[in-house]
Amino acid sequence: MSMVLVFDLDDTLYEERVYVESGLRAVAEFGERELGWNSESSFHFMVDILDHVGRGKIFDLWLKEFGRHSKGLTRKCVNIYRHHTPNLQLFNSAKELLPHLKEYPMYIVTDGHKLVQEKKVRALGIEMLFHHVYITHRYGVKNAKPSTYCFELIKKRENCSWEDIMYIGDNPSKDFVNLNGLGVKTVRVLTGGQRKMKAMAGYDAQFIIPDLTHFLALLEGLKYGEQTCEN
Numbered sequence: 301m302s303m304v305l306v307f308d309l310d311d312t313l314y315e316e317r318v319y320v321e322s323g324l325r326a327v328a329e330f331g332e333r334e335l336g337w338n339s340e341s342s343f344h345f346m347v348d349i350l351d352h353v354g355r356g357k358i359f360d361l362w363l364k365e366f367g368r369h370s371k372g373l374t375r376k377c378v379n380i381y382r383h384h385t386p387n388l389q390l391f392n393s394a395k396e397l398l399p400h401l402k403e404y405p406m407y408i409v410t411d412g413h414k415l416v417q418e419k420k421v422r423a424l425g426i427e428m429l430f431h432h433v434y435i436t437h438r439y440g441v442k443n444a445k446p447s448t449y450c451f452e453l454i455k456k457r458e459n460c461s462w463e464d465i466m467y468i469g470d471n472p473s474k475d476f477v478n479l480n481g482l483g484v485k486t487v488r489v490l491t492g493g494q495r496k497m498k499a500m501a502g503y504d505a506q507f508i509i510p511d512l513t514h515f516l517a518l519l520e521g522l523k524y525g526e527q528t529c530e531n
Contacts, residue, residue: 302404303485303519304458306451307430308469309410309417311492312512313394314424319386320355321347326384327359327377337366382416388423391491393512398429400516407454408433409467411444411474432457445474448482466522468515472499480506487518 310316321343328342342362349358359377363369390398398406408430410417417435421427434450436443443449455462466485469475471494476486480502488505489512507518 303523304407304454304460304465305401305404306407306409306454306465306467308467308471308475309408309420310412311470311494312468312489313408313426314388314390314420316492318388319420320350322386322388323381323384324350324358327362327380330377330380331362331366335366335368382413383419386419386423388420390424390426391512397512397515398426405458406430409436409445409450409454410434411436414438445471446478448478451479451484466519468512469505470494472497472504476505477503485522487515489515 307313310319324346325339325343328337328339328346331337331342332339345365346358346362349361353361359374359381360369363373363377389395406429408421408426410433412435414435414437417433417437421433427433432454434453436445436447436450439449451465451467455465458464462479462483463485465479466487467475467479468487468489470489470492472488473494476488479486485507486505487507487509490508490510491512509515509518
């Protein structure tokens with residue numbers, strides 16, 4: 301049977317940073333519209349927090365900076381972030397690759413807030429390319445990666461063995477570790493924020509490629525037993 305191809309979403313098919321900045325800009329515009337704060341200054345303030353502190357406390361720190369912090373206002377910012385409509389584009393490599401894979405059953409398995417991930421997929425316009433998009437949080441946070449739960453659903457749906465599945469992702473802290481032990485073929489693309497991460501023993505993918513422009517060659521090599529791209 302054809303190899304079943306399963307893709308991660310964030311930083312594998314598109315650049316997640318673009319989504320994050322899009323959401324921060326939506327919150328900054330809310331700050332100008334409702335609170336009278338300059339949206340450009342707010343946006344750059346939040347991006348600076350993102351770069352130096354991370355995502356977790358951006359809205360709290362922004363509101364504290366302007367003396368308007370409250371749990372209610374923070375929740376409002378989070379809702380604006382999650383409900384905004386982003387303008388996203390696939391990586392050029394993904395845009396070129398996906399039409400060449402029509403002979404393969406294809407799926408997405410992605411972690412994250414249900415509404416957020418749905419909006420990303422819609423913004424990218426890729427639903428029709430995949431048999432199904434599995435958002436792990438729909439099945440409970442405990443079934444987020446590295447859980448293999450959604451992969452088990454794909455295996456049952458395709459009536460295939462683990463060896464017939466290939467997973468393509470970017471994050472070696474969670475994407476590959478449990479799949480490696482099952483016999484799934486795992487591929488890491490060195491794109492996005494995790495591209496320089498050094499994986500712990502057993503956590504990295506079996507195959508590593510710089511980006512998706514190299515994927516067809518890897519797939520063909522595996523098809524004919526020429527595993528020249530193996531890490």
